[in-house]
Amino acid sequence: MSRNYFDSTFLPPLREVIRSNNLSSRNSYGQHFLLDINLIRRIVKNAGNLVGETVIEIGPGPGGLTRGLLEVAEKVIVIERDHRFSNALQQLAIKSNGRLEVIIGDATQIFLKEVISSNRTAKIVSNLPYNAGTKILIHWLRDLSRINSMTLMFQKEVAERITARSGNKSYGRLSILSQWLCHTQKLFNVPASAFVPAPKVISSLITLKPRTSKIFPAKFSALEAVTRATFGQRRKMLKSSLKTLIECPEIILHDTEIDTTMRAEQISIEKYCAIARNYAKIHSTDLN
Incomplete structure (x- = not known):
């Protein structure tokens, strides 16, 4: 099976996709788009080997990260709450030769067992919406049975809360729930200037890899x-x-x-x- 499933260089520039579909970010959805293909490929590379994998992306927006994922993954499933992006994502799905599935819906209301076949697991790679990232992560932590790994972009402050150890000022409920069930690691920071529109904060990419079993028993x-x-x-x-x-x-x-x-x-x-x-x-x- 070829490593190059998809060549995004033949697609129209993302700014053109945004303009032609009359798209814009909405603060109510916490939207900040990644358009830099070099950064996108760095994120994809840090997600590990995606060849032959099913990958889930939340909040794809105009599909910048989606393009990078399609370059290596066997199948990509995107879940987008904002219906305005449906047309742009469907256009990308057509060009993916059936390897991109678009779901318009709220990720906190969708269970992964509903979108992944029973004999498969998936890797999650997402630039999560700022205002819903924590809620989405906790939703996934409740059932990790279909998740192989998660490579996620959060606000730097939230990323530090997920990876903090006891005694650290950032240590909290999110640290405990995440580390109880997953191995967590902060990978690198991303400046505000990398996003469109630029947020007021720095972002961080982290990984969470589910443990084979809980390190300590509890409900x-x-x-x-x-x-x-x-x-x-x-x-x-x-x-x-x-x-x-x-x-x-x-x-x-x-x-x-x-x-x-x-x-x-x-x-x-x-x-x-x-x-x-x-x-x-x-x-x-x-x-x-």
Whole structure:
């Protein structure tokens, strides 16, 4: 099977696609487009070997990153919430010889098992919309069974929250949920000038590779609830922040050998999972 499935050099420039389809970014969707083919190919390269793979992209917009993915992947599935981009993406699908599938819909409402055949997994490569990236990631973390890897662009601040370790000021709920289920790594920063329109912040590309098994046992819903409570009041001691969730948090903290005066960012993933297990025992009927 040839490595060169698709040659994007024969396509009209992305700026021309945007102009001819009367497209523009919308702040309400957190849209910032990647048009630099060299940067696009760097992102694709950092996603690993995509030859023969099914790749999913969220928020393709006019299809800049999509073009780079089609150059190497066997199949690309794009999910775009903004119907204005449908025509441009369908035009690209026609030129892909059936290797691009376009889905117009909300990625947070679409389950990957609905778009990937039962015997396949996919790699996700996306420049995620700024205002929905965190929500989309948590949606995927709930079921990683069809995901081989994720290479994602976030605002730098969000990327640091995903990859931060305990004790770091960026460490939080997103760090714990992501690292509990995945190996995470920050790859490189991307300046605001690389996007159209330019955002007010730096962006970062990161990878998340699902672990073969959870590093510590816990229910997702329980761990999510515990971390939401503690980091929702991160300046408070655990014995205070957990009272919004547990009537007598001192008992659970004592059982897990955690100092009740510690604060949220001081607690390891292992200890959070222990708290979540004890919380689940008490509130099993409230958790799925």
